Amino acid sequence: MVSISLSLSLLLVSWSMATASTDQVSTSFIRTSCSRTLYPDLCYSSLSPYASQVGHDLVLLARFAMNVTVGSLKPVSSYIASALRRTPSSSSDQEVAALKDCSELISDATDQVKKSEKEVTGLEGLVGPQVTWRIGNAQTWLSAAITDETTCTDGFGDGSGGAGEDVEMEVRQKVKKAKQLSSISLALVNGLVNHR
Numbered sequence: 001m002v003s004i005s006l007s008l009s010l011l012l013v014s015w016s017m018a019t020a021s022t023d024q025v026s027t028s029f030i031r032t033s034c035s036r037t038l039y040p041d042l043c044y045s046s047l048s049p050y051a052s053q054v055g056h057d058l059v060l061l062a063r064f065a066m067n068v069t070v071g072s073l074k075p076v077s078s079y080i081a082s083a084l085r086r087t088p089s090s091s092s093d094q095e096v097a098a099l100k101d102c103s104e105l106i107s108d109a110t111d112q113v114k115k116s117e118k119e120v121t122g123l124e125g126l127v128g129p130q131v132t133w134r135i136g137n138a139q140t141w142l143s144a145a146i147t148d149e150t151t152c153t154d155g156f157g158d159g160s161g162g163a164g165e166d167v168e169m170e171v172r173q174k175v176k177k178a179k180q181l182s183s184i185s186l187a188l189v190n191g192l193v194n195h196r
Protein backbone atom coordinates (compact mmCIF):
# COMPACT_ATOMS: atom_id res chain seq x y z
CA MET A 1 0.00 0.00 0.00
CA VAL A 2 2.82 2.30 0.98
CA SER A 3 4.72 1.47 -2.18
CA ILE A 4 1.66 1.98 -4.33
CA SER A 5 0.97 5.42 -2.97
CA LEU A 6 4.68 6.24 -3.14
CA SER A 7 4.93 5.34 -6.81
CA LEU A 8 1.67 7.13 -7.44
CA SER A 9 3.02 10.30 -5.90
CA LEU A 10 6.29 9.91 -7.80
CA LEU A 11 4.24 9.61 -10.95
CA LEU A 12 2.33 12.75 -10.08
CA VAL A 13 5.52 14.63 -9.30
CA SER A 14 7.19 13.66 -12.55
CA TRP A 15 4.03 14.42 -14.47
CA SER A 16 3.73 17.89 -12.98
CA MET A 17 7.43 18.51 -13.62
CA ALA A 18 6.99 17.58 -17.26
CA THR A 19 4.02 19.93 -17.55
CA ALA A 20 5.91 22.73 -15.86
CA SER A 21 8.89 22.42 -18.17
CA THR A 22 6.73 22.42 -21.33
CA ASP A 23 5.03 25.56 -20.08
CA GLN A 24 8.35 27.13 -19.26
CA VAL A 25 9.67 26.49 -22.74
CA SER A 26 6.68 28.06 -24.42
CA THR A 27 6.47 31.00 -22.03
CA SER A 28 10.13 31.75 -22.70
CA PHE A 29 9.37 31.61 -26.42
CA ILE A 30 6.60 34.16 -25.82
CA ARG A 31 8.86 36.32 -23.68
CA THR A 32 11.53 36.38 -26.39
CA SER A 33 9.02 37.15 -29.14
CA CYS A 34 7.43 39.87 -27.00
CA SER A 35 10.80 41.48 -26.35
CA ARG A 36 10.81 42.51 -30.02
CA THR A 37 7.62 44.54 -29.60
CA LEU A 38 7.23 48.05 -28.24
CA TYR A 39 5.21 46.80 -25.25
CA PRO A 40 6.91 43.62 -24.03
CA ASP A 41 5.10 43.47 -20.67
CA LEU A 42 1.60 43.90 -22.08
CA CYS A 43 2.50 41.46 -24.84
CA TYR A 44 3.67 38.86 -22.38
CA SER A 45 0.78 39.22 -19.94
CA SER A 46 -1.76 39.08 -22.78
CA LEU A 47 -0.27 36.11 -24.60
CA SER A 48 1.28 33.88 -21.94
CA PRO A 49 -2.13 32.42 -21.02
CA TYR A 50 -2.06 30.79 -24.47
CA ALA A 51 1.45 29.39 -24.08
CA SER A 52 0.46 25.74 -24.26
CA GLN A 53 -1.59 26.30 -27.41
CA VAL A 54 1.03 28.49 -29.07
CA GLY A 55 4.03 26.25 -28.46
CA HIS A 56 6.82 27.64 -30.64
CA ASP A 57 4.61 28.74 -33.48
CA LEU A 58 5.17 32.38 -34.48
CA VAL A 59 2.15 32.37 -36.78
CA LEU A 60 -0.11 31.15 -34.00
CA LEU A 61 1.36 33.68 -31.60
CA ALA A 62 0.56 36.49 -34.04
CA ARG A 63 -2.95 35.11 -34.55
CA PHE A 64 -3.60 35.01 -30.81
CA ALA A 65 -2.28 38.56 -30.51
CA MET A 66 -4.78 39.70 -33.13
CA ASN A 67 -7.63 37.92 -31.38
CA VAL A 68 -6.67 39.51 -28.09
CA THR A 69 -6.64 42.85 -29.93
CA VAL A 70 -10.16 42.24 -31.24
CA GLY A 71 -11.13 41.37 -27.68
CA SER A 72 -9.77 44.71 -26.47
CA LEU A 73 -11.68 46.66 -29.13
CA LYS A 74 -15.06 45.15 -28.28
CA PRO A 75 -15.36 46.86 -24.88
CA VAL A 76 -14.62 50.20 -26.54
CA SER A 77 -17.57 49.82 -28.88
CA SER A 78 -19.95 48.69 -26.17
CA TYR A 79 -18.77 51.40 -23.80
CA ILE A 80 -19.34 54.11 -26.41
CA ALA A 81 -22.74 52.68 -27.33
CA SER A 82 -23.94 52.77 -23.74
CA ALA A 83 -22.39 56.20 -23.14
CA LEU A 84 -24.29 57.53 -26.14
CA ARG A 85 -27.56 56.10 -24.82
CA ARG A 86 -27.20 57.97 -21.55
CA THR A 87 -25.59 61.14 -22.90
CA PRO A 88 -26.33 64.01 -20.55
CA SER A 89 -28.22 66.81 -22.25
CA SER A 90 -25.33 69.05 -21.27
CA SER A 91 -23.05 67.22 -23.71
CA SER A 92 -22.15 69.33 -26.67
CA ASP A 93 -23.01 68.28 -30.20
CA GLN A 94 -19.30 68.17 -30.79
CA GLU A 95 -18.78 65.62 -28.01
CA VAL A 96 -21.57 63.42 -29.29
CA ALA A 97 -20.23 63.65 -32.83
CA ALA A 98 -16.73 62.75 -31.70
CA LEU A 99 -18.02 59.67 -29.88
CA LYS A 100 -20.04 58.57 -32.90
CA ASP A 101 -17.04 58.99 -35.20
CA CYS A 102 -14.89 57.10 -32.76
CA SER A 103 -17.38 54.27 -32.56
CA GLU A 104 -17.33 53.91 -36.34
CA LEU A 105 -13.54 54.00 -36.46
CA ILE A 106 -13.30 51.34 -33.77
CA SER A 107 -15.70 49.13 -35.66
CA ASP A 108 -13.55 49.54 -38.80
CA ALA A 109 -10.43 48.78 -36.81
CA THR A 110 -12.07 45.62 -35.44
CA ASP A 111 -12.85 44.42 -38.98
CA GLN A 112 -9.31 45.16 -40.11
CA VAL A 113 -7.72 43.23 -37.26
CA LYS A 114 -10.09 40.31 -37.90
CA LYS A 115 -9.17 40.35 -41.61
CA SER A 116 -5.47 40.32 -40.71
CA GLU A 117 -5.97 37.31 -38.47
CA LYS A 118 -7.65 35.45 -41.34
CA GLU A 119 -4.90 36.48 -43.73
CA VAL A 120 -2.22 34.97 -41.55
CA THR A 121 -4.22 31.79 -40.89
CA GLY A 122 -2.80 28.88 -42.87
CA LEU A 123 0.39 30.73 -43.71
CA GLU A 124 2.39 27.65 -42.73
CA GLY A 125 1.09 25.80 -45.77
CA LEU A 126 2.06 28.48 -48.29
CA VAL A 127 5.28 29.30 -50.08
CA GLY A 128 6.98 32.18 -51.88
CA PRO A 129 5.02 35.18 -53.17
CA GLN A 130 1.77 34.04 -51.56
CA VAL A 131 3.37 34.32 -48.15
CA THR A 132 4.72 37.79 -48.91
CA TRP A 133 1.34 38.88 -50.26
CA ARG A 134 -0.60 37.65 -47.22
CA ILE A 135 1.83 39.16 -44.74
CA GLY A 136 1.74 42.43 -46.68
CA ASN A 137 -2.07 42.53 -46.47
CA ALA A 138 -2.02 41.83 -42.75
CA GLN A 139 0.55 44.61 -42.25
CA THR A 140 -1.56 47.04 -44.27
CA TRP A 141 -4.73 46.28 -42.30
CA LEU A 142 -3.05 46.41 -38.93
CA SER A 143 -1.49 49.76 -39.79
CA ALA A 144 -4.90 51.01 -40.90
CA ALA A 145 -6.39 49.81 -37.61
CA ILE A 146 -3.75 51.74 -35.66
CA THR A 147 -4.52 54.86 -37.71
CA ASP A 148 -8.25 54.48 -36.98
CA GLU A 149 -7.58 54.07 -33.27
CA THR A 150 -5.43 57.19 -33.28
CA THR A 151 -7.99 59.20 -35.23
CA CYS A 152 -10.71 58.11 -32.80
CA THR A 153 -9.25 59.86 -29.78
CA ASP A 154 -7.80 62.74 -31.81
CA GLY A 155 -11.41 63.89 -32.24
CA PHE A 156 -11.83 64.37 -28.51
CA GLY A 157 -11.63 67.64 -26.62
CA ASP A 158 -8.50 68.91 -24.93
CA GLY A 159 -9.61 67.66 -21.52
CA SER A 160 -10.54 71.12 -20.28
CA GLY A 161 -13.82 70.26 -18.68
CA GLY A 162 -16.62 69.41 -21.12
CA ALA A 163 -19.60 67.44 -19.86
CA GLY A 164 -18.45 64.33 -21.66
CA GLU A 165 -14.94 64.48 -20.31
CA ASP A 166 -15.20 61.40 -18.09
CA VAL A 167 -16.51 59.37 -20.97
CA GLU A 168 -13.73 60.60 -23.24
CA MET A 169 -11.15 59.79 -20.59
CA GLU A 170 -12.46 56.26 -20.27
CA VAL A 171 -12.50 55.77 -24.06
CA ARG A 172 -8.96 57.14 -24.28
CA GLN A 173 -7.78 54.54 -21.74
CA LYS A 174 -9.49 51.67 -23.50
CA VAL A 175 -8.31 52.75 -26.96
CA LYS A 176 -4.79 53.19 -25.67
CA LYS A 177 -4.67 49.55 -24.66
CA ALA A 178 -6.23 48.38 -27.93
CA LYS A 179 -3.69 50.46 -29.82
CA GLN A 180 -0.79 48.96 -27.91
CA LEU A 181 -2.14 45.48 -28.63
CA SER A 182 -2.51 46.40 -32.32
CA SER A 183 1.10 47.56 -32.34
CA ILE A 184 2.15 44.28 -30.70
CA SER A 185 0.21 42.35 -33.36
CA LEU A 186 1.88 44.33 -36.12
CA ALA A 187 5.33 43.73 -34.65
CA LEU A 188 4.64 39.99 -34.45
CA VAL A 189 3.36 39.96 -38.03
CA ASN A 190 6.45 41.91 -39.13
CA GLY A 191 8.49 39.18 -37.45
CA LEU A 192 6.93 36.62 -39.80
CA VAL A 193 8.68 38.22 -42.77
CA ASN A 194 12.17 37.24 -41.71
CA HIS A 195 10.96 33.99 -40.28
CA ARG A 196 9.50 32.61 -43.52
Ligand SMILES: *[C@@H]1O[C@H](CO)[C@@H](O)[C@H](O)[C@H]1NC(C)=O
Pocket residue numbers: 060063064067117
Ligand atom coordinates in the same frame (compact mmCIF):
# COMPACT_ATOMS: atom_id res chain seq x y z
C1 LIG B 1 -9.38 33.95 -33.57
O1 LIG B 1 -10.77 34.17 -33.67
C2 LIG B 1 -11.39 33.62 -34.81
C3 LIG B 1 -12.84 34.07 -34.83
O2 LIG B 1 -13.44 33.86 -33.61
C4 LIG B 1 -11.22 32.10 -34.78
O3 LIG B 1 -11.80 31.54 -35.93
C5 LIG B 1 -9.74 31.78 -34.74
O4 LIG B 1 -9.55 30.40 -34.65
C6 LIG B 1 -9.09 32.46 -33.56
N1 LIG B 1 -7.64 32.25 -33.64
C7 LIG B 1 -6.96 31.73 -32.64
C8 LIG B 1 -5.50 31.58 -32.87
O5 LIG B 1 -7.48 31.42 -31.58
